Amino acid sequence: MSNTGRRGGCAWMVRLLVAIAATATIVPGAGAQRFFPGSPPLPGGDTTLVITLGTGTPVPNPGRDGPATAVTVGGRVFLFDAGPGVMRKIAAAGLPIDGVTAAFISHLHSDHTLGLPDLIFSTWVMGRASPLRLHGPPGLRRMTDHLLAAWSEDTVIRITGLERGRPGGYRLDVRETASGVVYDSAGVTVTAIRVPHGDWAHALAWRIDTPARSVVISGDTRYSEALERAATGVDVLVHEVYIAARVAPESRPGGDLWPRYMKAFHTSDVELGALASRARPRLLVLSHVLFMGGTERELLDGIRRAGFRGAVTVANDLGRY
Numbered sequence: 001m002s003n004t005g006r007r008g009g010c011a012w013m014v015r016l017l018v019a020i021a022a023t024a025t026i027v028p029g030a031g032a033q034r035f036f037p038g039s040p041p042l043p044g045g046d047t048t049l050v051i052t053l054g055t056g057t058p059v060p061n062p063g064r065d066g067p068a069t070a071v072t073v074g075g076r077v078f079l080f081d082a083g084p085g086v087m088r089k090i091a092a093a094g095l096p097i098d099g100v101t102a103a104f105i106s107h108l109h110s111d112h113t114l115g116l117p118d119l120i121f122s123t124w125v126m127g128r129a130s131p132l133r134l135h136g137p138p139g140l141r142r143m144t145d146h147l148l149a150a151w152s153e154d155t156v157i158r159i160t161g162l163e164r165g166r167p168g169g170y171r172l173d174v175r176e177t178a179s180g181v182v183y184d185s186a187g188v189t190v191t192a193i194r195v196p197h198g199d200w201a202h203a204l205a206w207r208i209d210t211p212a213r214s215v216v217i218s219g220d221t222r223y224s225e226a227l228e229r230a231a232t233g234v235d236v237l238v239h240e241v242y243i244a245a246r247v248a249p250e251s252r253p254g255g256d257l258w259p260r261y262m263k264a265f266h267t268s269d270v271e272l273g274a275l276a277s278r279a280r281p282r283l284l285v286l287s288h289v290l291f292m293g294g295t296e297r298e299l300l301d302g303i304r305r306a307g308f309r310g311a312v313t314v315a316n317d318l319g320r321y
């Protein structure tokens, strides 16, 4: 190669680095993962962290993004659910913006999946080159096929146009499951637990076992004996909940069914307090809380009255446990 050629190569590299630095930084030694500038670093080794990225419900509360929880083990990032706002929260939490190790969808309710196109396409635009591993219930592939079709014009223009997007970088590796171990690699296992969630044929909770900790994430469920068994003695139980005393018929067509809906689809503070008193997690984290006008105090009092004496906290977005 001539000197001119080498200089040309260097100039190209400099331009690329400047372009990358303008939007995000590459952190060397982290498997070329890309992070948003200024975000907090992840602990190394086998240190296992639970980060409640989004703790909200279908209500577009500006203080609580849609349901999404990350479990990190060193540089590996496991994402559970992809509610609206998921990529902004991934960036804010210091997690890689060019893709997670694997993502897991509890069920196909919109509040848990509205962030899926964001997760699929934003990670690609940020540099993802390999298929995103995505686990979830039957029906997930049909949903993601529709999402890829819906944004097909975008993907063609990004690849063939001046952006020169990586061909195929938006691809997915979708694995549908009804229950059982879905991930087992380098000391980390993720197990799907089938849970009852009203009319849904498939809804999943997850148990994550790492060299350092055990974690159970409920997804959406009414009281589940299988989940209680899986959560017995875990380090962290992240569970959805509503305040039983706040449930009342709503003044809208069909609103008289609201108490029946809550009982069939979700877990009350009374039920969760009793579950936790038997399962005895080292920490109970309340997320996806349906307050219905109630307060955190009311919720925690309900959990206590039902018999749980251990550590319990109401999660906020970007909480670390």
Ligand SMILES: [Zn+2]
Residues within 6 Å of the ligand: 107, 109, 197, 220
């Ligand atoms: Zn749901």
Ligand SMILES: [Zn+2]
Residues within 6 Å of the ligand: 057, 058, 067, 109, 111, 112, 220, 288
């Ligand atoms: Zn939900």
